[in-house]
Amino acid sequence: MTEQDFEIRTAHRSDVNDICRMWCLLLDEIGSVHSHFARSSDARNRIMADLPALMRDSGCYICVATQNESVIGFGRAQLWRLPPTHQGRDEVYVNEIYVVNDRRGQGVGTEMVQRITDWGQDNGVEALRAAVVASQSGSTKFWRRVGGIVDVQEFVISVEGEAGSVKKRAPLGFGGTTDDKSG
Numbered sequence: 343m344t345e346q347d348f349e350i351r352t353a354h355r356s357d358v359n360d361i362c363r364m365w366c367l368l369l370d371e372i373g374s375v376h377s378h379f380a381r382s383s384d385a386r387n388r389i390m391a392d393l394p395a396l397m398r399d400s401g402c403y404i405c406v407a408t409q410n411e412s413v414i415g416f417g418r419a420q421l422w423r424l425p426p427t428h429q430g431r432d433e434v435y436v437n438e439i440y441v442v443n444d445r446r447g448q449g450v451g452t453e454m455v456q457r458i459t460d461w462g463q464d465n466g467v468e469a470l471r472a473a474v475v476a477s478q479s480g481s482t483k484f485w486r487r488v489g490g491i492v493d494v495q496e497f498v499i500s501v502e503g504e505a506g507s508v509k510k511r512a513p514l515g516f517g518g519t520t521d522d523k524s525g
Contacts, residue, residue, distance in 0.1 A: 346449065346453070347409055348407050348408060348409040348414060348445070348450055348453075349407070349408050349409075350405055350406070350407050350408075350450075350453045350454055350456075350457045351405065351406060351408065352403070352404070352405055352406075353397060353404040353405060353406045353416065355394065355397065357406050357413055357416075358390065358393050358394065358397075360406070360413035360416075361389075361393060361404065361406065361413070361416045362386060362389045362390055362393065364413070364415070364416050364440045364442070365385075365389050365416070365438065365440070366381060366385060366386055366389070367440065367442075368438060368440040369381035369385060372475055372478070375475060375477050375478065376475060376477070379475065396418070399420075401420055401421040402418065402419070402420045402421075403417075403418070403419050403420070403434075403458060403461045404416065404417070404418045404419075405417045405454055405457050405458065407441065407445075407450045407453070407454060409445070414441065414442050414445045414450060415439070415440055415441035415442060415445065415450050415451065415454060416438070416439075416440055416454075417436065417438065417439045417440075417451075417454035417455070417457070417458055418436075418437045418438045419434045419435060419436045419437060419458045419461070419462070419470070420434070420435050420437060421433075421434060421435075421462075421465055421467065422434060422435035422471060431467070431468040431469060432465075432466060432467045432468060433462075433467050433468065433469045433470065433471050434458060434459075434461070434462035434465075434467050434469075434470045434471070435470075435471050435472070436455070436458060436470055436471065436472040439451050439454055439455065439472075439484075441454075446480070451484055451488075452487070452488055455470070455488050458470065470490075471493070472485055472490065473496065
């Protein structure tokens with residue numbers, strides 16, 4: 343086995359622009375297959391608004407893969423548990439793993455999963471969980487290769503109705519307010 347030419351580390355505030363750029367690329371890749379996952383017109387602003395808070399959240403872990411000080415991938419995960427009505431285990435939910443195209447298949451994603459696993463173990467979790475868009479065969483193969491098994495299948499049913507009936511999107515950032523005063 344050859345020596346790695348990349349490093350995985352916890353993301354820093356200085357990585358926000360690179361992570362945002364890659365997050366948008368990930369959304370574009372998924373959106374090219376499934377239009378309902380397409381990147382919103384304000385996605386970049388939302389990501390830029392939320393990333394600093396996510397980076398400070400002790401229940402969230404964001405790592406980056408770097409090569410020669412350039413960011414070539416990122417991963418984001420959060421602590422997750424079933425509602426207290428279940429006898430579930432504490433887990434880490436892997437929200438995103440993204441590696442630039444020319445570095446895929448070279449161990450970068452696998453090492454990010456290992457770093458996320460280490461973080462999860464430090465937080466007492468028993469498993470990692472991730473969702474993959476069914477038609478993304480490369481992602482499915484990746485998760486199987488790192489030891490993932492299909493645990494839950496998710497189904498989507500389109501609801502007929504007036505397009506664009508949602509009048510207001512949630513505000514930017516975690517600290518925003520909505521018109522809903524019900525709490």
